[in-house]
Every structure is written in C-alpha cells, then in structure tokens.
Amino acid sequence: MASKHFQCTRCGRCCRASIPLGLAEALDHDESFLLALVFSMETWNLDDFAANRPVLPITHEDLFTTLAFRKDKLAMDASRDLVFRVGRAPSGTQRLATFVTVGAAALGDFHAGQARCPSLAPDDTCSIYDRRPLGCRVFPLDPLFPEMLQHVPLAGLETRLPCDFSPQAPEIWREGSLTDPEALALLARRQETIRRDSLFLPYYRVAAEAFRPMPTLPEILKSLGGNGRLDLPFAPALVYLTAAGAISPERAERCLERQTALARKAVEQALARKDKAERARTAVLRNCLSLMESFTGRIAQAADTAPKG
Template identity: 25%
Template sequence: MSIHFACTLCGKCCRSMKLPLTTGEAEAWLLDDNELQVICEALPEMPEAVADDQRAAYRRRRAFAAHSGQLTIQVVAILAANIGGACPHLQPDLRCGIYERRPLVCRIYPAEINPFRELQTAAKACPPEAWSQERPLLRHHGELVDAHLRTLIREYRDRDAQDAERRRRLCAALGLDHAAIADEGFVVYSPSRSQWRRALAVSAEVLGPDAPAAPWHLVTNRRATLADLTTRAADIVARRATDALAGPAPAWEFLSFLADDL
C-alpha cells in the first residue's frame, strides 16, 4: 500500500513522549538543561536456533554484552529525552526552536527508525489531512521514497550501534543495573542533571582496560519468565508494574507492556 504524506506543522508530534537520542544529541539536550532518561531492556542469551532471528540481531547490534547471575545477556540502553507536555524547544508558533540541530528522530518522523516496526498512520500524531492522497508519496511498495530520509534512518541506526559501548560506560558511571526483558517492557532511569554531567564526562574517557562489568538484574512481572530465568541462574527481580511505590522513590521505574502475572 502506498502512503502519501506532508507535514502540516501542527506540532502534535512534539508533545508527551520519550525521544530516543544519539549520545551526541543527548549531551546537547542536557546542555540545553532538558530532562534525559535511560530506558533499559535486556535480551537473555538465545538458543542457537533463535539467535539467527533478524529482530534479535537488530537488537544485538545496538546492545552491549553483560551478565545477570550466570546468564549472558545483551543490554539495550536507550538515551531518551523525557518530554512531559510540549517539547521545551517547541515555539509558540509551533515551529522547532532548534530546527537546524534538531535530533535525527525528529527529522525522521513519522517514518520509523526500527526496521521491524511497520509505519501505521493511525498510530502517528499527524492529522488525517497530512496523509491525504494529494500529498507527495512517502512510501511505495513498502519502501520509503525519499533517499535523504533513508540516509537519515541509516545514520541513526549506525550511530546507535557505534554508541553502544559508550552507553555501556555511561550505565556503569551512573550505576544503572536493572533492565526489563525485551518485549515485556522497559526499566526507566531518571538521573539528575549533575549525575548526568559527571557520568558523561567519565564515560567519554577510555583510560585502559575497563573494570569487570557489573552484574545486571532482570525485571519481570511474568510468572513464566521468572521460572525460565530462575532455571537459567539469572539474577531476576519479580516486580509488578502496578505495585504501589512505598517509601522514597525508587531509582528506577518499571513500565510493562504486559499485564501483571505474579
């Protein structure tokens, strides 16, 4: 099916979201005094038959190796702008205040950066008229028509893969060590600006052999996952996404895609 599109400059996509950023973009985002989070998910080591799965290969490309108990895992740590209402760069006339240096994901929207996520017009913030048949072709026979857009997506994926090691050092510097299971949900950390500044400075330096990698804890709200990973000797944390928070706010929150099953 062909998809036509032209941006109407409605500004709706610049509100209430988590915006994935490259490491360089994340540094700029912090310099602008904005909020930054780390979204963590982990892929437990796969049996060989599944290890060839292309989706898993895409995740592994952007992940770093780690361990949880006796289990080898791949951790995907996404640096994300945390935008609660309107983006701090959205201007009153709905234009972007940092247009010339806006993040790659903003340039790519409404196309997808994830090759395994189908572009669903209904899932996008754009109004119906943005997708009218009179607009230029965005996608035809399953391919994006605009070569520049394809280049931007490739650039994002390449940077994402190249930055994985830096993100590993960032997680270590920030003391992050919990991740949700891929496809079950995310663990989201919200470090303070001062924690970020220190971690970015520390993680930018590679001063010889790294210290041994810190162990990670895998978080789940699913009984079957808990049983499976316990038999594989992982360090697993059972946590219902709906659990009320007791006492001081935890260092991380668990956003599950699935209903609690514990």
C-alpha cells in the same frame, strides 16, 4: 500495502514527549535540554502471537523479520547478548524474545501533568526546526523497523496524529522501499547511532558500581519488567564517552555543569508551581540533581577507574 504518503503539518502534536538522542549527539543540545540516560525494553511472545497485543498492526511474519533486523543490525557484536535475548517464560512452555536499547533523551518541560518540548514556540511550531535533533528529523520513520517494514509504524501514526497521510501528500514509502533518498539516509544514520550506543550496555554492566546509588544493569532490567522505559541521570554516559575517547574530560565537565544548572532550575520551577501531580517527578529530579552534583569535578577520575570490561 503498496504505498504510504506523509506530509508534516507542523502542528507540534509529536513534540509532547521526550526527544530520542544518541549518547554523543546529546552533547549538541546540552545547553537547551535537560538530558536523561534512557533504558528501554520490549518483550515478545514468539509462540503465542495473540498474547503480544501489539500496539502497531504487525503480523507474525513481520514481527520475526523485525526482531531478526534488531538483533543483526541494531547491536554491536560485544553487546548483542544484552540487546537481544531469547528465553523461556516462567511457565517454561513458551519462548520470549527480549530487545533492549539504551540512549539519551531530551526531556520536555512539565506543566499541569503534561510534557512539552522546550523548543516549541507559543504557537506550537518548532523554534529550532532547521537544527532539530536527528530523532526529530527522521520522523515519521521508526529506526527500530527495517526499511521494508516502515509501513507498520506509519500505519500506527495514522490513527494517533493529525499529520497528512492522504494520497495528496508526498509519497514516502512504496512496496518495501523509501522513495525519499534523504529520508533513507536519515533512517540509516539513526539506526547506526542506536547500534553504536548499544556498546554502553556492556560498559555499564561492569562499571555500574562506580555510579552508585544508581542501579546495576540487572536491577535496571528487572525494573523494566519485560516492557518499559527507565530515565536515569546522564552522568554515567559522560563517563562512558570520556573513557571511550569520544569527548574530553573538560567537555564532559562543561556538559555536567550545564545539566546541573538545568536540573536545579527545573526543581525550583516545579516547587514554585506546587502542583501535586508533579511531586513524584520533582523527587526524581532532586535525586538526579544530587547525583550530578556528586560527579562534578571527577569525570576524568571516574573514567580512569571504572572497569572497561
């Protein structure tokens, strides 16, 4: 693949799901978005490439390059054994590689079974475009792929979104390199955020009992089932950021107060709509609200008492 072109048409089609955020970055948006703590897992069969049925058009060789990149560049030393693991399938005959990430997400509003970014204007344009999160700014690049293989996620987007990928659009990638220095800088920033946030995994593993009734890390990984995503309340991230000295307990409490108010509003609106399609999501929101309320006023205490590893 010699080159790729891209031009955003600001159609709003990519704003129908949650926005990926770094754990610390999420606090810059805690007044506008309901935040979630997000665990994700991907599992790849290293011996039988056909068994993977990849959504993206990736070759076996490019897959190995991507997995090596994720292991070496998207995890800190203390978290690498949790982020990237190679083991045997239950049959014992094939090797499986598992890749785990953790971060935050700004959840969209939910109406009639569909998500929608709260910052989308009625005409589907972004109302916060000039101060949109890093996860939006880096689009259409995928931080889980190295620069040299960005043509893989770009090719996948061409089949799903009405963005301008024609040769008339600005060139974004050519022969293994990004041609836009700003895009390259944004990609590096987003990748470094994922790398830093990987340290939350070992922290949560040893501190999970302090967050009950939330699941432990082994319970989370089991529920992901090899491939999947799990959204949980953001409160443990606030405890972690406080314990790490990234934010003050007072700032964490302000975030928790804002998030509790947003969760309460979301529950009230969902109940008022009486949409059966929302029942499961509303039940999850109510459980999240209950847990956030239980942490109110004790972030500092939780940060001091939770094991540090």
